[in-house]
Amino acid sequence: xxxxxxxxxxxxxxxxxxxIAAVVIVLxxxxxxxxxxxxxxxxxxxxxxxxxxxxxxxxxxxxxxVVRDEHTxxxxxxxxxxxxxxxxxxxxxxGNVAMVFSSEENAKQYSASEELHSQLDYYIELxxxxxxxxxxxxxxxxxxxxxxxxxxxxxxxxxFGSISDCSDELNDKLTRRQMxxxxxxxxxxIKADLQSQINSINTEGCKPVGYVKAxxxxxxxxxxxxxxxxxxxxxxxxxxxxxxxGYIDKVxxxxxxxxxxxxxxxxxxWYFCCIVPADAVKGIKNxxxxxxxIKSSDEVLDCQVVSGADTDLGVTETVLILRCSEMxxxxxxxxxxxxxxxxxxxxxxxxxxxxxxxDDEGNKCVYALISNQVAKRQGNIVYSTKDYAIFxxxxxxxxxxxxYDQIITKGTDLHDGKIYS
Numbered sequence: 001x002x003x004x005x006x007x008x009x010x011x012x013x014x015x016x017x018x019x020i021a022a023v024v025i026v027l028x029x030x031x032x033x034x035x036x037x038x039x040x041x042x043x044x045x046x047x048x049x050x051x052x053x054x055x056x057x058x059x060x061x062x063x064x065x066v067v068r069d070e071h072t073x074x075x076x077x078x079x080x081x082x083x084x085x086x087x088x089x090x091x092x093x094x095g096n097v098a099m100v101f102s103s104e105e106n107a108k109q110y111s112a113s114e115e116l117h118s119q120l121d122y123y124i125e126l127x128x129x130x131x132x133x134x135x136x137x138x139x140x141x142x143x144x145x146x147x148x149x150x151x152x153x154x155x156x157x158x159x160f161g162s163i164s165d166c167s168d169e170l171n172d173k174l175t176r177r178q179m180x181x182x183x184x185x186x187x188x189x190i191k192a193d194l195q196s197q198i199n200s201i202n203t204e205g206c207k208p209v210g211y212v213k214a215x216x217x218x219x220x221x222x223x224x225x226x227x228x229x230x231x232x233x234x235x236x237x238x239x240x241x242x243x244x245x246g247y248i249d250k251v252x253x254x255x256x257x258x259x260x261x262x263x264x265x266x267x268x269x270w271y272f273c274c275i276v277p278a279d280a281v282k283g284i285k286n287x288x289x290x291x292x293x294i295k296s297s298d299e300v301l302d303c304q305v306v307s308g309a310d311t312d313l314g315v316t317e318t319v320l321i322l323r324c325s326e327m328x329x330x331x332x333x334x335x336x337x338x339x340x341x342x343x344x345x346x347x348x349x350x351x352x353x354x355x356x357x358x359d360d361e362g363n364k365c366v367y368a369l370i371s372n373q374v375a376k377r378q379g380n381i382v383y384s385t386k387d388y389a390i391f392x393x394x395x396x397x398x399x400x401x402x403x404y405d406q407i408i409t410k411g412t413d414l415h416d417g418k419i420y421s
């Protein structure tokens with residue numbers, strides 16, 4: 001009987017060893033997890049940012065209708081009309097705005113001839129200036145980088161006209177760089193090819209048969225959208241929110257069309273008209289000059305607040321009218337733009353919220369890592385959001401943030417004098 005029980009106890013020794021191994025593995029996993037948590041709690045890698053000054057603004061985002069003093073131009077009758085001036089170019093009263101050709105083929109031939117002559121003149125001028133060209137390679141490299149960035153932005157925005165212009169500018173800079181560093185650039189073959197193409201065109205037979213003249217002086221733009229007179233330019237400050245929203249909706253829903261040959265903008269002063277929350281303009285006054293960033297480009301314009309900033313009590317939204325007197329080819333084609341209105345500029349050390357602490361006295365401070373030792377920095381906060389704060393640059397205060405301090409954004413048990421090894 002005892003023998004039988006003993007055999008029963010020792011019947012599955014492999015199973016017992018397997019259970020023990022499983023228990024050991026579980027215990028090791030638990031021990032490893034506890035060790036990891038303890039290590040993570042007491043050993044946090046320090047992370048820092050370099051203290052440099054930044055400029056930030058209080059901002060208001062808006063969709064703005066662009067209103068200009070502009071008048072469409074009708075093309076010439078009985079032929080093909082082609083612009084004779086560039087976008088953004090000034091035109092005098094009675095000046096030629098466009099040329100009229102008897103056929104589309106003649107217009108193409110004439111345009112091709114003019115373009116070939118322009119290219120030939122460019123290479124002749126470039127060749128003549130080669131001997132006296134500046135030798136500042138760093139300067140030309142900077143220009144090349146700028147042109148590359150302009151080209152990338154033009155591609156991203158699908159601005160085909162700008163892509164062509166940027167490509168030409170980049171090619172020009174690269175050619176000039178070769179000449180600066182002493183490369184022998186031979187233009188003779190290029191000039192010969194251009195002259196050959198010019199000779200193959202019957203320039204006399206494809207000349208314009210008439211011209212379109214300007215009725216008044218102004219700035220020419222080939223861009224038209226049918227909304228040139230959507231709002232009364234002379235009564236722009238009397239726009240109410242309901243009317244403006246109707247204009248914005250109409251432009252937003254319209255299909256892209258070219259309603260006429262072009263237009264003349266007869267005043268340099270034009271307007272952004274937008275609807276914004278009344279509480280968003282509390283820091284703005286009529287007459288203030290603000291910076292307005294165009295979100296579809298890198299352009300920032302100086303605009304003066306004409307009306308809409310001084311709101312009545314209880315008003316929830318206001319029509320903000322901003323006047324601008326800058327003008328270029330890009331501005332002439334604006335109609336509905338997403339803009340960022342910037343006001344109340346603040347400059348100082350921009351510190352993320354994760355780096356800001358409250359010390360024992362209840363003051364906000366940051367900690368800097370100076371040669372592996374923590375140093376507390378204090379200072380006056382001139383502006384803050386939930387994400388960051390701007391600390392005043394105060395060189396007279398020895399305890400304030402200094403240029404190139406390594407501000408700690410991640411660390412544990414931070415205090416003045418702590419050593420990080």
